[in-house]
Amino acid sequence: MIVLRVEVRVFSGLEKFLPQKRFGEPLPVELPEEGTIKDLLHKLGIPENQVFTILVDGRHQPLDYTLRGGERVSLFPPVGSG
């Protein structure tokens, strides 16, 4: 089966769903071809409702965004300040 690989980073508390990982630590993840962000979250065990901001290569994307492979995926709960 063809797989794609992405590099995932989680922040601001989402790391609690990945017991072995620290915030910001790159995590390589493999998904089946045409895997989406939704599939990625499912595989990592991160509840969808905990994720507010999804950046793929620094651009905002929705949950149903289809990954191509090689992307840097960054996941955040709601954050803000100034």
Place this chain on the structure above:
Amino acid sequence: MARFIRVDMSSRQVKSENVADKYLILGGRALTSQLVADEVPATCDPLGPFNKLVIAPGLLSGTSAPSSGRLSVGGKSPLTGGIKESNAGGITSQKLANLGIKAVILEGKPADKGWFLLKITPDGEELLPADDLVGKGTYEVTAICRERFGDKVGVITIGPAGEMLMHAAGVTNNDGDGNSSRYAGRGGLGAVMGSKGLKAIVVDSPKTFEAPVKDPERFKAAAKKFSQILLDNPTCGKGLPAYGTNVLMNIINEAGTLPTRNFKFGRFDKAAEVGGEKLAEVAKARGGKATHACHPGCVMRCSNVYPMPDGKVCAPVEYETAWAFGPNLEIGELDVIAKLNYICNDVGLDTIETGCTLGVLMEAGVIPFGDGQAAISALEEVAKGTPLGRIIGSGSANAGKVYGVTRVPAVKGQGIPAYDPRACKGNGVTYATTPMGADHTAGYAVTANILKVGGYVNPLEPAGQVELSRNLQVATAALDSTGLCLFVAFAVLDNPEGLPTIVEMINAQYGTSLTVDDVTALGQNVLKTERQFNQQAGFTSADDRLPEFFYNEELPPHNTKFDVKDEELDRVFNFQ
């Protein structure tokens, strides 16, 4: 009875005067900017006898409205040459409001050299000699004043940088623990205070939440509702209390708009090492605090207490400062950042401006990028008043001129903060056009550009940025007049009941019948007043532009330039 405290530093007379009707329902920025526009000649020398320093609590400050203790400090800025309102947390705003003081107005300039301290208590106001405080850092001045006048007093003060009239000097006041770290930092207003020979203002008020309210029951209900609106919002109620303002470091980095190496790159490989998550971890491990309120009654508590290896405490380390001394200088160690932050607080300099200035000095090769110890040594020159110290204290634009640097991130002479305008273009519009000089708080488009609060506008495209910045600049000018912290905007932008509840609190307090539309009109009027002052001071549309390199150099990783057209920028204030 609301009153102004007018302090003539030429004759060293202090007067308490009634507030003219036109100022009665103004507060914070609306009041400081109106008073400056009415009383300060726009062409005056900012450090001469005709400039004034106006210090005002917001409309809601000193009441039980949550997170309403912000302080506005205004005048003509020595850094920009235009009008300035610089906004601070800390405990003095609430105290001034509880003493019935709508503003303290410092004016004139003494002919001799003596230094003074203004003491404000429920029994009256007086100027006391303060030559013994000269040359001392703000932490020591605050400690001495708390010892001398009681540990509950609020102390507004300047450091040696303000005494030496450095253009990047700020005006500080303390939090409830006595940390003199709550700065009205931007625009060099510390030098204005220094030019008048005033070292400190001590505000002693036994009350914090009892400013007069016309309809207490109605006010209480509205304030309670507003508290709940803040607590229900995930950013205000959870994100800010958990990680503080520095929670932004990682998201701004991942979005590729974190200015790195003096605005050369949009990402820093050590960003996670200096962000809010790491800061919270270290602060807790060393017995500090990951959450801390800058003034009583704040429900967001976005500050922190960071114990440093030398035993001192830097409280707080904010995002903008962590960026200015971190990624901007390619420094990846929080302890170095905290040390630079502490020195700025003590000597009395704005951290954003100083970070930009050190970035310019690194660009010039005076000190190497990434060299934290060299940055600390350079910053220590400021208190000594050496030529290098004075250049650092003069701000990024001046330092750029001295060293012949063209890559100077400044607008109207004021350093650009922690979001690159090429990959957060809404903020670029704000930096270019706000009457304040480059200022992220004046129209914080990071909300819709990056944080997806109050809608979404693609940060990499020019479309929609002018309208976004315009609306935010108007709303912010109004909000800065209420004394509410700007961060309430995260809740207000996404909750339709937010703004009406703020208006309800104001109406209950002042017996007015303002509407939401009146708030918009207030914001527009503040901007109009400020723009007029700047025009009279000599500013033109040519001043509403970013530095050249943002139009010519691409910013990795998105490889974008700033491309909002000049004629678009000139339409930001088309409501006038």
